[in-house]
Amino acid sequence: MKISFKLNKSPQTVEVADGNTPLLWIIRDVLDLKGTKFGCGKAACGACTIHVNGEAVRSCSYAVKFAEGKEITTIEGLGSEANPHPVQQAWIEEVVPQCGYCQPGFMMAAAAMLEKIPQPTDEDIDNNIINICRCATYYRMRKAIYKAAELQKEAARKIP
Amino acid sequence: MGKKKVSRRKFLIRGTLGTVGVLAVGAYLFRHPIRRSILSFANSADLSYIGETDDPILWFEITKDNLVLLHSPKVEMGQGTFTGLAQIAADELDVNMEQIRVVHAQTASGNIDGFSTGGSTSISSLWQPLRELAATMREMIKIEAAKKMGVDVGSLSTSQGSVSSGGNSMTYAEIADGVTEWEVPDTPQLKELKSYQFIGKPVPRVDLKEKVFGAPIFGMDAGMPDMLYGTVVRPSSIGARLGEVDASAAENMPGVVKVIREEDFVGVVAQSYPEAEKAKEAIKVNWITEKNWQTEDIEAMIQVGQGEPQTIQKEGKAKRILESSDQLISAEYSSPLGAHAQLEPNGALAYVDGDKVTVHISTQVIGLTRKEVADRLDLDPEQVNIIPTYLGGGFGRRLHTPHAVQAALMSKAVGKPVKYYFSRKEEFQHDMFRPPTHHLLKAVLGDDGLIQALEHNFSSGDVGFGSPLLPGIAEPILGADVGAIRGGFNQYGAIPNHRAVCWRVRLPFATSWWRSLGLLANTFAVESFIDELALKAGKDPVEFRLAQIQDDERGHRLKEVIKAAAEKAGWTDQVVNGKAMGFAASTDANTPCAQVAEVSIEGNEIKVHKVTCAIDPGMAVNPDQIRAQCEGSIIMGLSASMFERMQVENGELRPVIYGPYAMALMKHAPKEIEVVILENADKPGAVGEPPLGPIGAAIANAVFRLTGERLRSMPLALDQA
Amino acid sequence: MRKYLASLTFLFVTILVLAMAYPIAESEYTPVPEEQEEAPLTDSEAFDQMMAVLTHKRCVNCHPSDNSPKQGEDSHPHRFGVLRGTDNHGMPAVRCNTCHQAENNSFSGVPGAPEWSLAPMSMQWEGLSRTEIAKSMLDRARNGNRSHEDIMHHLTEHELVLWAWEPGVDAEGRPREKPPVPKEAYITAVKAWFDSGAIIPEE
Missing domain, CATH: 3.30.365.10 (Aldehyde oxidase/xanthine dehydrogenase, molybdopterin binding domain)
Structure with a gap:
């Protein structure tokens, strides 16, 4: 079956034999964007978190057929070196990553949260950021989320 | 411009098998010299780099746009080694951080690590050879520059990837262009420590952008x-x-x-x-x-008194004193089977x-x-x-x-x-697990309220012996498992009589290296027991520890981290506003570390609010990454101490997925972590594992102050009974 | 065609043999109308069958009495501290739909159905007895101001409710337990109970 969607703002059409194939594998192995990670394949670790129409979604548990007509964003589309998302900028400033493998999933979750809760509290962060980081960079991630909220606020102020 | 032909003159005097550090703690029972030196490695991690160190061309490559590529034989797994190596090389090469890239050396290049990336040895083992290589490379470039510029080598200076003579300057790339036969000088004098621009500074990680923008690097x-x-x-x-x-x-x-x-x-x-x-x-x-294994079978095997004992440390007459005392204090501790659970399968x-x-x-x-x-x-x-x-x-x-x-x-x-x-289930069922342990501690206090005799018997599944890195032939030479015994030694050298014995148990599944090896479980047991003894003696746990540390260099460094952690945390043994502090210290791989955990009980849960950590890695190459390793180790150690446990059910290792395999999440991480870095040695030492030691005992010791309940088995849970 | 004739002949012979083996005297044969074949469900039987389903974990796991959804055959609190949120669809960045889609996912073992979410707080069933659940269900103050008719339709037609009979596989590919009453029997029982006035028995 043919499925069409927008990936990081560019239209994509993929031909799949099984529409139930998790979107994760289509993104990684067919469309060759490797920033979205496979960690468990059971929607437990959050390493594969992407945005579907702006909502955080775990792509290992999301059948590709549901992507039809949707706006999909991955870490590669969140921001770029030239134009980083506030979350990415904050992640750099706070030197968050260690091994780095889980970080795209965390950044996608954090960006989705800041979209809904621009000024989160500790409790908001605890309740909304439930991915797993084995290097346990949680302490810096929390600092970076606060910094990203600040950067986002500043950026909003600059736009007239 | 790739690899160059190098004249085959060996110029680095340093051999491939370096000297191993001399022990500072205790007298060991091993007569065999290899056993003695390898065990001292277990205690000090003073292992020289094993690999090719006589050819700078294997290590460095200069690109057309004047970037230096450092081909690292050590791998980057989050510990920040690439950043540290870049700093070390940049300072001797006279390039800035933007002009150096670290890449993994492929084996085809010949720059092959002869052992592993592990044991918190990457920076310490390459500290000397990498500086020597970089300095040599710099001199090689100067020799070629002198030829191309038609001036005397002595008139040249190097800075930011360029060689200058009077008003003329050439980039390293321009100099290297076309050179096929390099002249290799004797290893030059290294720079003064204080003249280094990058070593010792909190330089941002060199792999940040790749990791933040989702580059395909794994x-x-x-x-x-x-x-x-x-x-x-x-x-x-x-x-x-x-x-x-x-x-x-x-x-x-x-x-x-x-x-x-x-x-x-x-x-x-x-x-x-x-x-x-x-x-x-x-x-x-x-x-x-063959057999339908259950958790109970494994627990029955991991018991002090079963398996093959090996004394790893002995001073004085601990055994006799303990056997004859009617004031014996003893306690048993245990730790569970743990999974690596790393995110990339x-x-x-x-x-x-x-x-x-x-x-x-x-x-x-x-x-x-x-x-x-x-x-x-x-x-x-x-x-x-x-x-x-x-x-x-x-x-x-x-x-x-x-x-x-x-x-x-x-x-x-x-x-x-x-x-x-691997699938995630396969990761959990076919891990090389952290072995379960059982500890029996015994002590007698003297009239002065200090420890007169201390004995630590512990039983563990294999760590080093479970690994293909140590061939079976090494086992009789080593005697004890170099991994299982990490942290099992007594670090309080002023205790006159002490003894440590490791009981080796062969489990029916693979157990092996898990970050910090035996340190996590051994320190939990020993430092909880030290807390029990301090309370029995009616002494402040910090003072109690300080009073039993020997007066030598190693003792001095341990005392300093203990004092620094206590001071920074505002140590008190009183419960204040429902919060109590717990103290613990460890010495691993020659790096002492002390931690104070600030804890409260909320409902039936242990909540860790703040951890203060003082660590002395000898010399700090990158203070920010040392902090990062401490923060990560503290939370990973908290996770292992409070949540994680693999079980054996009807012949299967379970659970097989995150969640049922409970781990610390964002909400469990302390909101505050303070790290104090001391530098009381003349070279960088271990960082990646030592800070995992104290956290379990620090939390358990705080819980005791809050509840009066001594938690003696991990994962820590209230009402263990 | 030949094959077809052969099977027809075979069928005919079979019927003949069967008829001879079971001779039934015409006088003894009384046709039974299908609807009277068995006694209709009594009110109490209908209630028993309905409640055997509604108290099952496939239902109660998403009618928790606190803010934590339950999971699995042992109804443990949802892993990772997942919470109800203000709209019963999860927290702002951890929606139910972050993991649960409109269908079960056989790759991940994550269950799914349209409108996957928790029942509102007023409809908490966890820890309640059968009669308490029934009372709660009929109470307009708690049931979202639904009539008996509405409730009956919800219980017998809503896809999220009927998901209980197609619960898919778990993370290890093992089938989830279905409610103890087959779907059709459950629907019959619910209708019968409402048809006869939705009487909650004393317990």
């Missing part, structure tokens, strides 16, 4: 044209052997290219990963199992192309991975190129890589590149 991200996807059928049961296999259904499933039958495994190669996984599920295997991308093999892999043992692939395919090691990638977590899990061999065999069978990785 083993699992590797790709090759015409690549297929493989998977290997694995049993759920402990010790299961491959019996009859019926793959007829799988062979006809969509996308399946081939089912591969080897003597020791069955694999499937398909067009995509989901197709390979689905086909694997359709393969019927009759697994042959194990796997490899292999391509067997005639008699050449290429393997892209996340590995901590580049040399061993190459050897195993070469041996199984009956090739010379030189025919196998291992291309190491960034690791999505190491923690010791990637010190064993039989999956590289399996990927190569699958590739050979289909004639195309095959990428293969």
Whole structure:
């Protein structure tokens, strides 16, 4: 079956034999964007978190057929070196990553949260950021989320 | 401009097998000199780099746009080694941080680590050789510059990747261009420590951007044209052997290219990963199992008094004093089986192309991975190129890589590149686990309220002995498992009589290296017991510790971290506003570390609010990354101490997924972590593991102050009874 | 065609043999109308069958009495501290739909159905007895101001409710337990109970 969607703002059409194939594998192995990670394949670790129409979604548990007509964003589309998302900028400033493998999933979750809760509290962060980081960079991630909220606020102020 | 022909004059005096540090603690019972030196490594981690250190051209490459590539034989798994190595090399090379890139050395280049990336030794073992190599490289460039510029070498100076003479200057790239025969000088004098620009500074990680923008840098991200996807059928049961296999259904499933039958495994190669996984599920295997293991069986095996004992430390007459005392204080502790649970599953991308093999892999043992692939395919090691990638977590899990061999065999069978990785269930069931432990501590206090005699008996599954890194032949030489005994020693040298004995237990499944090895469990037991003794003696736990540390360099460094942690935390043994502090200290790999945990009880849960950590890695190459390693170690240690436990149920290791395998999440991480870095030695030491030591005991000791309940088994839970 | 005739002949012979083996005297044969074949469900039987389903974990796991959804055959609190949120669809960045889609996912073992979410707080069933659940269900103050008719339709037609009989596989590919009463029997029982006035028995 043919499925069409927008990936990081560019239209994509993929031909799949099984529409139930998790979107994760289509993104990684067919469309060759490797920033979205496979960690468990059971929607437990959050390493594969992407945005579907702006909502955080775990792509290992999301059948590709549901992507039809949707706006999909991955870490590669969140921001770029030239134009980083506030979350990415904050992640750099706070030197968050260690091994780095889980970080795209965390950044996608954090960006989705800041979209809904621009000024989160500790409790908001605890309740909304439930991915797993084995290097346990949680302490810096929390600092970076606060910094990203600040950067986002500043950026909003600059736009007239 | 790639590799240059180098004149074969060896110029680095340093051999490949370095001297091993002298012990400062206790007198050990080992007469065998190799045993003694290897055990001292276990205690001090003073291991020199084993590998090629006589050829700067293997290590450095200068690109046309004047970037220096440092080909690192150590892998980057999050510990920040690439950043530290870049700082070290940049300072002697006279380039700035933007002009140096660190990449993994492929085995084809010849720059092969002879041991592993592990044991918190990457920076310490390369500190001297890498500076010597970089300084030599810099001098080599100057020699060529002198020729090209027609001036005397002595008139040249180097800075920011350029060589200058009077008003003229040339970039390193311009100088290196066209040079085919390099002149190699004797190893030059290294710079004064204080003149270094980058060493000692909190330089940002060099891999930040790749990791923040989602670059394809991990083993699992590797790709090759015409690549297929493989998977290997694995049993759920402990010790299961491959019996009859019926793959007829799988062979006809969509996308399946081939089912591969080897003597020791069955694999499937398909067009995509989901197709390979689905086909694997359709393969019927009759697994042959000997015994239906249960958690109780394992617990019954891990008991002091069972297995093979080896005394690892003895001073004075501890045994006699303890046996004859009527004031004996004793307590038992235990720790559970733990999983690595690193986020990137194990796997490899292999391509067997005639008699050449290429393997892209996340590995901590580049040399061993190459050897195993070469041996199984009956090739010379030189025919196998291992291309190491960034690791999505190491923690010791990637010190064993039989999956590289399996990927190569699958590739050979289909004639195309095959990428293969573990499912998460396979990761949990086929881990090389952190072994469970049991500890029996005994002590007698003297009239002065200090410890007169102390004994630590502990039982552990294999750590080092479970690893192909240590061949079986090493076991009788070593006597005790170099991994299991980490942290098992007594660090309070002023205790007149003390003894430590490790009981080796052979478990029916693989246990091996897990970040910090025995340190996590041993420190939990010993430092909880020290807290018990301090309370029995009616002394402040911090003062109690300080009073029993010997007066030598090692003792001095331990005292200083204890004092620094207590001072920074505002140490008190009183409960204030429902919060109590717990104290613990450890010395691992010659790095002392002390931590104070600030804890409260909320409902039936232990809540850790703040951890203060003082650490002395000798010398700080990158204070920010030392902080990061402490923060991560504290939370990972908290996770292992408070949540994690593998069970054995009806012959299977379980659970098999995150969640049921409970781990610390964002909400469990302390909101405050303070790190104090002391530098009381003249060279950098271990950082990546030592801060995992104290946290478990620090939390348990705080809980005791709050509840009066002494938690003696991990994972820590209230009402253990 | 030949084959077809052969099977027809075979069928005919079979019927003949069967008829001879079971001779039934015409006088003894009384046709039974289908609807009277068995006694209709009594009110109490209907209630028993309905409640055997509604108290099952496939239902109660998403009618928790606190803010934590329950999971699995042992109804443990949802892993990772997942919470109800203000709209019963999860927290702002951890929606139910972050993991649960409109269908079960056999790759991940994550269950799914349209409108996957928790029942509102007023409809908490966890820890309640059968009669308490029934009372709660009929109470307009707690049931979202639904009539008996509405409730009956919800219980017998809503896809999220009927998901209980197609619960898919778990993370290890093992089928989830279905409610102890088959779907059709459950629907019959619910209708019968409402048709006869939705009487909650004393317990």
